[in-house]
Amino acid sequence: MTILSLKNMSVHLNKCALLDRERYSAEQKSALKLWVVLARCYDSFAQSEAVRIKGYEVTPPQFGVLEALAHLGPLKMCEIAEKLLMSGANVTGVVDRLEEKGLVRRVMEADDRRTYRIHLTDSGGKLIAEIFPTHAEKIRLATRALSTKEKRALTELLKKLGKSVQKEMRQQAA
Numbered sequence: 001m002t003i004l005s006l007k008n009m010s011v012h013l014n015k016c017a018l019l020d021r022e023r024y025s026a027e028q029k030s031a032l033k034l035w036v037v038l039a040r041c042y043d044s045f046a047q048s049e050a051v052r053i054k055g056y057e058v059t060p061p062q063f064g065v066l067e068a069l070a071h072l073g074p075l076k077m078c079e080i081a082e083k084l085l086m087s088g089a090n091v092t093g094v095v096d097r098l099e100e101k102g103l104v105r106r107v108m109e110a111d112d113r114r115t116y117r118i119h120l121t122d123s124g125g126k127l128i129a130e131i132f133p134t135h136a137e138k139i140r141l142a143t144r145a146l147s148t149k150e151k152r153a154l155t156e157l158l159k160k161l162g163k164s165v166q167k168e169m170r171q172q173a174a
Contacts, residue, residue, distance in 0.1 A: 045142065052138055056131055057101075061086065061094045063135075066103065066120065066128040074107065074117040103127060 021029065046060065053063050064084045069075060075083070081091045095118055098104040103124030106116040120128065143151060 048138065048142060049135070052135060053131060056127065058098075058103075058127070058131075059094075061090065062098055062103075063128075063131065065091070065094055065098060065118070066124055067132060067135075069104065069118060069120045070125065070128040070132065074119045076115060076117055080118060098124070 024032070049063070050060050053060065056063075058066065061084070064086075065080055068080060068083050072079075072083070077088060077091050077095065080086070080095070081088050084091070086094070095104060095106070099106065101123075102121055104118050105121055107119050109115040109117060146154065
């Protein structure tokens, strides 16, 4: 191929869509639209949360760990990973940084010295107690476009969707 034909191909690809949306079924189009809307909605919430907590010098994953510990009590690393949908390695890094800041501490399990529970320190408890009420109010304000009934319905629909995706993943892995 000559440089000229490569240049023409590049111009053609930049002017024309590579994939034709009209070839997708109505069900595929609907599913793809839902995926995009879900992703954009999540991104909006995540960006808003990151801005809110930035002044407290914690990252969103660190905030998630503090919030989980505040609501659920001391947890094992694997439990934190499961609750926050994070890998074990990511949880370890997040907990390491929270421990360096004096916000959490690892406590060895009495019956299994290989296992630790992560506990909030007094400083960690004070920080999450300061942050969380504002966080909860901002989430309330962010979702006020929906009625209480709509929030319940959307919650149930998203749970149903998430469970079906998890089931599909388990079936594919088997």
